[in-house]
Amino acid sequence: MTMIIKDFPAPGSNYSTSDLRQILRARPSTTIAELDPDATPGLPTEEDARKLTMAMGPELSAYQERLYAESKTESCQDRRVLVVLQGLDTSGKSGIVRHVFGLVDPQGVKIKAFKKPTKEELSHDFLWRINKAVPERGYIGIFDRSQYEDVLVVRVDELVPPEVWKQRFELINEFEKGLSDQGVTIIKCFLHISPQEQEARLLARLADPSKHWKYSRDDVTVRSKWYDYMAAYEDVLNLCNTDVAPWYVIPSNKKWYRNWAVASLLLDHLEEMSPQWPPADFDVAEQIEAVKNSLSYSANG
Amino acid sequence: MTMIIKDFPAPGSNYSTSDLRQILRARPSTTIAELDPDATPGLPTEEDARKLTMAMGPELSAYQERLYAESKTESCQDRRVLVVLQGLDTSGKSGIVRHVFGLVDPQGVKIKAFKKPTKEELSHDFLWRINKAVPERGYIGIFDRSQYEDVLVVRVDELVPPEVWKQRFELINEFEKGLSDQGVTIIKCFLHISPQEQEARLLARLADPSKHWKYSRDDVTVRSKWYDYMAAYEDVLNLCNTDVAPWYVIPSNKKWYRNWAVASLLLDHLEEMSPQWPPADFDVAEQIEAVKNSLSYSANG
Numbered sequence: 001m002t003m004i005i006k007d008f009p010a011p012g013s014n015y016s017t018s019d020l021r022q023i024l025r026a027r028p029s030t031t032i033a034e035l036d037p038d039a040t041p042g043l044p045t046e047e048d049a050r051k052l053t054m055a056m057g058p059e060l061s062a063y064q065e066r067l068y069a070e071s072k073t074e075s076c077q078d079r080r081v082l083v084v085l086q087g088l089d090t091s092g093k094s095g096i097v098r099h100v101f102g103l104v105d106p107q108g109v110k111i112k113a114f115k116k117p118t119k120e121e122l123s124h125d126f127l128w129r130i131n132k133a134v135p136e137r138g139y140i141g142i143f144d145r146s147q148y149e150d151v152l153v154v155r156v157d158e159l160v161p162p163e164v165w166k167q168r169f170e171l172i173n174e175f176e177k178g179l180s181d182q183g184v185t186i187i188k189c190f191l192h193i194s195p196q197e198q199e200a201r202l203l204a205r206l207a208d209p210s211k212h213w214k215y216s217r218d219d220v221t222v223r224s225k226w227y228d229y230m231a232a233y234e235d236v237l238n239l240c241n242t243d244v245a246p247w248y249v250i251p252s253n254k255k256w257y258r259n260w261a262v263a264s265l266l267l268d269h270l271e272e273m274s275p276q277w278p279p280a281d282f283d284v285a286e287q288i289e290a291v292k293n294s295l296s297y298s299a300n301g
Numbered sequence: 302m303t304m305i306i307k308d309f310p311a312p313g314s315n316y317s318t319s320d321l322r323q324i325l326r327a328r329p330s331t332t333i334a335e336l337d338p339d340a341t342p343g344l345p346t347e348e349d350a351r352k353l354t355m356a357m358g359p360e361l362s363a364y365q366e367r368l369y370a371e372s373k374t375e376s377c378q379d380r381r382v383l384v385v386l387q388g389l390d391t392s393g394k395s396g397i398v399r400h401v402f403g404l405v406d407p408q409g410v411k412i413k414a415f416k417k418p419t420k421e422e423l424s425h426d427f428l429w430r431i432n433k434a435v436p437e438r439g440y441i442g443i444f445d446r447s448q449y450e451d452v453l454v455v456r457v458d459e460l461v462p463p464e465v466w467k468q469r470f471e472l473i474n475e476f477e478k479g480l481s482d483q484g485v486t487i488i489k490c491f492l493h494i495s496p497q498e499q500e501a502r503l504l505a506r507l508a509d510p511s512k513h514w515k516y517s518r519d520d521v522t523v524r525s526k527w528y529d530y531m532a533a534y535e536d537v538l539n540l541c542n543t544d545v546a547p548w549y550v551i552p553s554n555k556k557w558y559r560n561w562a563v564a565s566l567l568l569d570h571l572e573e574m575s576p577q578w579p580p581a582d583f584d585v586a587e588q589i590e591a592v593k594n595s596l597s598y599s600a601n602g
Contacts, residue, residue, distance in 0.1 A: 107399065202592045212585070214370075291504055295527050
């Protein structure tokens with residue numbers, strides 16, 4: 001695994017977080033073997049990454065609050081954010097929720113982890129349960145796994161015939177276009193780790209009794225299909241990488257880089273959205289008087 | 302407002318967080334005018350409170366993770382926590398969610414804010430929407446407002462006849478007993494502020510354009526019924542204060558005390574629950590071998 005992500009600037013180069021969107025955006029005809037999961041473009045040290053990620057907390061919180069406030073006005077905007085996290089076991093989906101979205105007021109965040117579909121979910125089309133979980137206006141939503149499982153595990157494990165899953169790339173693009181038209185800013189992150197790193201992380205879980213609950217015998221079965229999954233992910237990155245719902249490839253062998261990169265992408269999108277405090281829908285001076293005169297303290301106070 | 306909460310130890314006295322449960326627990330025949338919202342029992346300085354609250358973050362997180370892990374086993378336990386936050390406008394319900402529950406992994410927390418009921422909710426009994434929002438096993442749930450609104454605003458604004466709301470105290474006690482029997486640890490917190498403090502907080506909102514979205518003209522109307530609400534709260538504290546679902550009165554004029562007290566109560570309950578890492582349901586040595594042999598890197602890596 002010595003290849004680097006094409007066009008990545010050398011470590012230490014100067015670039016802003018908006019450059020990061022260009023740098024990490026999946027390229028047409030992406031071949032996953034060409035993407036280095038150890039890369040840390042632009043961030044030479046772990047210490048910097050940790051500090052910078054923490055420092056983004058107040059900024060992310062401020063934007064989240066303004067996004068929420070904006071949605072509360074009568075002439076409200078339907079804007080919201082949806083971050084889609086995909087990646088194989090141990091790639092860090094939960095870690096990102098904890099370390100990045102944990103920086104923001106939990107009241108402004110809606111987390112949905114998609115598990116194996118229930119009987120009820122299976123009796124609907126595959127996008128039914130996804131649509132139900134789309135965040136309301138004003139919120140930052142996070143999908144831990146998503147509609148893409150229906151062209152990943154479903155394809156690899158042959159749960160539906162090829163003609164069914166092949167049709168889904170287009171259905172997903174249409175669905176995401178519809179969300180975008182309705183005010184959803186979509187940020188899709190593929191957390192890219194190497195199979196060697198996964199081995200190390202699974203063995204670390206097995207070595208620590210307090211992590212045994214995270215381990216399942218199925219993890220080995222899924223791992224054994226690594227290259228089938230990579231082929232499926234390549235189709236996802238190439239066929240569902242629209243400008244309204246782009247894929248970013250996050251080199252994720254280094255957890256501190258992964259966290260910094262996702263936080264930076266989120267911050268950059270929020271900056272671009274630039275949510276604004278809504279104007280008062282009341283006369284401020286009048287309400288100040290009303291508050292002062294609303295209660296007499298003499299009775300009980 | 303010079304009275305202090307009965308039996309509060311003097312500031313600076315030594316006592317543990319488990320004493321705090323005794324100290325803050327609503328007494329039989331509670332009269333709200335006797336409870337001092339400025340009190341800070343046991344915590345003399347703001348600086349200490351802030352430090353101690355932050356220091357509880359890792360402990361709370363560790364317990365939350367164990368509670369979640371415990372629920373994932375096949376012979377699972379149904380244990381979970383439900384924190385109910387009640388208090389008048391500006392008393393700090395949102396602030397507690399942000400500052401206390403924001404310390405914990407957001408994946409382990411389920412927040413439900415109850416607003417004015419929808420048409421669908423009103424077509425069911427008053428506990429229907431509450432029951433739907435009870436946290437799943439392994440989670441820490443937070444109710445921002447709750448079933449108690451149905452004996453507070455509903456009573457004060459005469460939305461149902463007295464014979465209907467009077468019956469609800471018993472219904473709520475039965476409901477909470479049922480939750481407790483099914484593994485829910487219930488912690489109910491009444492955030493107690495003075496009307497003077499509310500005035501100051503509402504005026505602060507009005508003075509700051511970035512806080513105007515939090516203000517509503519209705520706030521003045523509700524505020525004008527302060528003493529009706531206090532009478533309704535006294536009934537709540539006296540009639541629904543069971544050992545399986547106790548009420549704690551949190552003096553909340555000082556935000557730093559309020560946050561510290563709720564964090565301490567949560568931590569104390571989690572310590573008492575003492576959730577444990579579940580044992581592995583697989584042979585560890587066997588799985589280590591399985592991971593090592595599950596994939597050949599030669600093909601593509």
